[in-house]
Amino acid sequence: MTLLKVENLVKHFPVRINFVKALFTRERKKVHAVNGVSFEIEEGQTLGLVGESGSGKTTTGRLILKLEEPTAGRIFFAGKEITSLGAEEMRRLRREMQIIFQDPLASLNPYMRIGEAVRHPLVIHSIGENKRRQREMVIEMLERVNLRPAEEFYNRFPRQISGGQRQRVVIARALITRPKFVVADEAVAMLDVSVRSQLLKLMMDLKHEFNLTYLFITHDLATTKYICDRIAVMYLGRIVEEGSFKDIYTDPKHPYTRALISAVPEPDPKAGEKKKKLIPAGEVPNPIDPPSGCPFHPRCPYAKEVCKTAPPKLKELESGRRVACYLYS
Amino acid sequence: METQVEVRFLSAGIGRVLRKFFRSGSGKMAFVGAVILIVFLLAALFADQIAPYDPTVRSGRTFQPPSSKHIFGTDNLGRDMFSRVLHGAKIALLIAFMAVLIAAAIGIPLGLLSGYIGGPLDRILTLIMDAVYSFPGLILAIAVAAVLGTGVTNIAVSIAVVYAPTYFRVIRNQVASIKSELYVEAARAIGARNWTILFRYVLPNVLPSVVVVLSMNLADAIMTEAGLSFLGLGIAPPTPDWGYDLSNGQRFILMNDWWMIMFPGLAIIVLVLGFSLFSEGLNEYLNPNVGERE
Amino acid sequence: MSAGKDVVCRMENFRVYYMTFDGPVKAVDGVSMEVYKEETVGLVGESGCGKSTLGSALLKILPRTARMEGRVYLEGEDLIPKSEKEMQKLRGAKISMIFQDPMTSLNPIMKVKDHFIETIKTHKPEVSEDQALEMASKALAEVGISESRLNDYPFQFSGGMRQRMMIALSIVLRPTLVIADEPTTSLDVIVQAQILQLMKEIQSHIRSSMILITHDLGVVAEMAHRIGVMYAGHLVELAPRDTIYYKPLHPYTQALLESVPNTDINDMELSYIDGYPPSLLNIGEGCRFVDRCPKTMKVCRDRTPPDVEIKEDHMVKCWLYADNVGEVERS
Incomplete structure (x- = not known):
């Protein structure tokens, strides 16, 4: 069953310009953060959304949770369209859809004890008969994410624990209402290698235990392989390629995906020396002024005339394998 | 597994805080300030018991320089200056606290709403508050006091009008920046209502700066109150009041009666200094982002 | 690849402590190593292991609360006793630094x-x-x-x-030693690849030595000739690159390498190190990895392991490889 479906999602942010400039120009510039993104996630699956900074992957995650209003497009959750949902209905739905942010310290209120932070969703959604029952549920959850002894962690403040422990708190807070769907926005990116793997393992275990569906947003291709069933690669607000994680790893089609994979430094010198490097020149263009046509064409080694005309459509090559590139049409 | 687990007792926690407090320079500052404040507070509370004479009636000869009988001397009506300074502390602190509380009661909620809701409401409120703020404090207080007339409450209100915009501005700006913090967004993501976010996520994070502004404002309020009384817009005589005594004493300055202005003046200076030291130390303690490594 | 054996920089029992009210934070504790001419030494470790402190300490650009002890020779000159004025003459000319975020280090x-x-x-x-x-x-x-x-x-x-x-x-003044502190951490992966390529070219062009500080085991694999692994202020292992990757000896190095994700899809095992690094405040004797190590012995808790020379250029700071531990103490 499809749990989440996104159709042609668009988000433009107005660009702030100074007062004097505003007097003299009529044109209002916009950041094209997300430019027509469509995908589906099956229940119980994990979709990895991979891209560099400015690719629009984070904005996509925020749009799905309606933390940001989309400029255009439609979002379906569990078969129901939620794009036009009112504030109160959306608020109630948040019990089912959660997010884990990148920076655990910033996403916890510094003046709220850990236990209270995890209990708060229960209070908001009136889960658990009384405070004592809620407390029990929190303790249970803290223990589940390996914050032991939970009683002791309950009364600590976020500053008093380590980065990895904080992210465990954030995960506990996100999962305490037993959501169906979780957006993990660079959830392990800020953590150290050894702790990062701990957290990845925890997220995988919790996925099976709570039957979760993840949207796993990351810039780091290497972490996707453990947790993602499918991967969508984003570049300048568009999905350029989508496929099973195996397809993307072993047979990347889009020139950008190939570049991305080849650029990952291998923690294995011999493998690294064997790997072919296909590093395009230049950097990601400014999303205020994206290139015409295919967004990757100025850096693409295979760029043809047609690439400058219009952005290529995301085409299904075979079942579950989509590429947006003129090389494949 | 966990390496930093330690049991915390309340007393140990307090001890830790105190230790940190005293070891830093700001701690000493705050400590000196606190001692001054406590002395004045005690003087105000027990003025009736400590004062040797009734401050409003004649207790000896006029224009007496300090002596063992009248340690601060007497004024032009033969009233004991020491008793007047003691009782003056009561009035000064009472008005200052009232004024600051009224100002905070107006400024803080408006600042919270303005910063959190934003948009046209924010613009209008900011405009009004900025307009009030742009008046020189004492002049504004004089104008309001002239309309309202004398009396403790009226004076407190006229001073509060001057300081309400300070709270508003501090709170509004803080809220506006906290609003974009990730933990506020996280609160939205777990489905918190706006009121919940405002009171459980935003307010606790602005309170430390409120405490600092509060104690700084007290110093200002003391001076403004003294200024009003000096100009005859304060408490009606014969109630003892430092500002009034100062203006009363300066009429006789040519007669070399220095004690009549020195002691009320000194009282104002020391009390203001006490508040300033305390608030400055508090500020550094509550916002310790300078020079500390994690 | 053929690095000469002329020593450019030598550290002997180098220690950097941050003094706090509660006691010293032993950020770098007893590091001894050499940097040869024209080589790149990668310094890897997790945050808080002291690698960045070590880098900044070599330029003596630490906050005032830091105390430095031991010996640091740059081309034979001891840097520790040098005054701020003397250091200013060296910085930029003989020893220079590339920071993680250039914006904060440029006016x-x-x-x-x-x-x-x-x-x-x-x-x-x-x-x-x-x-x-x-x-x-x-x-x-x-x-x-x-x-x-x-x-x-x-x-x-x-x-x-x-x-x-x-x-x-x-590099404009052709320094003998460049310290690169997480030079590509804030960059996207494609730009990172460009910069790493550039750094390699530049280094062989100007023939300087480099200490590359990073948390990314992929980056050092591409860049470094030798690699030093740091953990909680100790340099726990120092060896040529391939030795570190294929024959690591220290339990921490082994565990760290196993927990790093790679892009090889045949290798789907995700292992991790349980627990967290210790606090460095007032930390005493003993191996600092002891609480997370699968091979902990009694001696590990009581005494700091010595720097054991396995081969000429392979050092490991671990009791497992020290011959002078009696069987009794091991158990």
């Missing part, structure tokens, strides 16, 4: 060319402004920036260009 209101002129003039007052500009445009050309950008301000550069400029600035 935003100074043009690119002024940064160069200032650096050059400080060390070579005899150079005229024109000559300095020429040196600057040459250095910029080496990193792939056209000299027309000399008149721009740093904020007009993209992240990758800014890092290129930072590199140009750090």
Whole structure:
């Protein structure tokens, strides 16, 4: 069953310009953060959304949770369209859809004890008969994410624990209402290698235990392989390629995906020396002024005339394998 | 597994805080300030018991320089200056606290709403508050006091009008920046209502700066109150009041009666200094982002 | 690859402690190592292991609360007793630094060319402004920036260009030792690959030595000749690159390498190290990995392991490899 479906999602942010400039120009510039993104996630699956900074992957995650209003497009959750949902209905739905942010310290209120932070969703959604029952549920959850002894962690403040422990708190807070769907926005990116793997393992275990569906947003291709069933690669607000994680790893089609994979430094010198490097020149263009046509064409080694005309459509090559590139049409 | 687990007792926690407090320079500052404040507070509370004479009636000869009988001397009506300074502390602190509380009661909620809701409401409120703020404090207080007339409450209100915009501005700006913090967004993501976010996520994070502004404002309020009384817009005589005594004493300055202005003046200076030291130390303690490594 | 054996920098029992009210934070504790001419030494470790402190300590640009002890020789000169004035003469000329975020280390209101002129003039007052500009445009050309950008301000550069400029600035005077502290951490992966490539070229071109500080085991695999692994202030293992990756001896190095994700899809095992690094505040004797180590012995808790020389260029700080531990103490 499809749990989440996104159709042609668009988000433009107005660009702030100074007062004097505003007097003299009529044109209002916009950041094209997300430019027509469509995908589906099956229940119980994990979709990895991979891209560099400015690719629009984070904005996509925020749009799905309606933390940001989309400029255009439609979002379906569990078969129901939620794009036009009112504030109160959306608020109630948040019990089912959660997010884990990148920076655990910033996403916890510094003046709220850990236990209270995890209990708060229960209070908001009136889960658990009384405070004592809620407390029990929190303790249970803290223990589940390996914050032991939970009683002791309950009364600590976020500053008093380590980065990895904080992210465990954030995960506990996100999962305490037993959501169906979780957006993990660079959830392990800020953590150290050894702790990062701990957290990845925890997220995988919790996925099976709570039957979760993840949207796993990351810039780091290497972490996707453990947790993602499918991967969508984003570049300048568009999905350029989508496929099973195996397809993307072993047979990347889009020139950008190939570049991305080849650029990952291998923690294995011999493998690294064997790997072919296909590093395009230049950097990601400014999303205020994206290139015409295919967004990757100025850096693409295979760029043809047609690439400058219009952005290529995301085409299904075979079942579950989509590429947006003129090389494949 | 966990390496930093330690049991915390309340007393140990307090001890830790105190230790940190005293070891830093700001701690000493705050400590000196606190001692001054406590002395004045005690003087105000027990003025009736400590004062040797009734401050409003004649207790000896006029224009007496300090002596063992009248340690601060007497004024032009033969009233004991020491008793007047003691009782003056009561009035000064009472008005200052009232004024600051009224100002905070107006400024803080408006600042919270303005910063959190934003948009046209924010613009209008900011405009009004900025307009009030742009008046020189004492002049504004004089104008309001002239309309309202004398009396403790009226004076407190006229001073509060001057300081309400300070709270508003501090709170509004803080809220506006906290609003974009990730933990506020996280609160939205777990489905918190706006009121919940405002009171459980935003307010606790602005309170430390409120405490600092509060104690700084007290110093200002003391001076403004003294200024009003000096100009005859304060408490009606014969109630003892430092500002009034100062203006009363300066009429006789040519007669070399220095004690009549020195002691009320000194009282104002020391009390203001006490508040300033305390608030400055508090500020550094509550916002310790300078020079500390994690 | 053929690094000579001339020693450029030598640290002997180097310690950096941050003094706090509650006691010293032993950020770097007893590090001894050498950096040879024209080689790159990678210094890897997790946050808080002391690798960045070590890098900054070599330039003596630490906060005032830091105390440095031991010996640090740069081309035979001990840096520890040197005054701030003497250090200023060395910084930029003999030893220079590439930071993670160039924006915070560049003055935003100074043009690119002024940064160069200032650096050059400080060390070579005899150079005229024109000559300095020429040196600057040459250095910029080496990193792939056209000299027309000399008149721009740093904020007009993209992240990758800014890092290129930072590199140009750090090599304009041809230092003998470049310290690169997480030079690509804030960059996207494709730009990172560009910068790493550039750093390799530049280094072989100007023939300097480099200490590359990073948390990324992929980056050091590509860049370093030798690798030092740091954990909680200790240098726990130091060996040539391939030895570290294929024959690591220290339990921490082994566990760290196993927990790093790679892009090989046949290797789907995700292992991790349980627990967290210890607090370095007032930390005493003993191995610092002891609580997370699968091979902990009694001696590990009581005494800090010695730097054991396995081979000529393979050091490991671990009791497992020390011969002088009695069987009784091991159990």
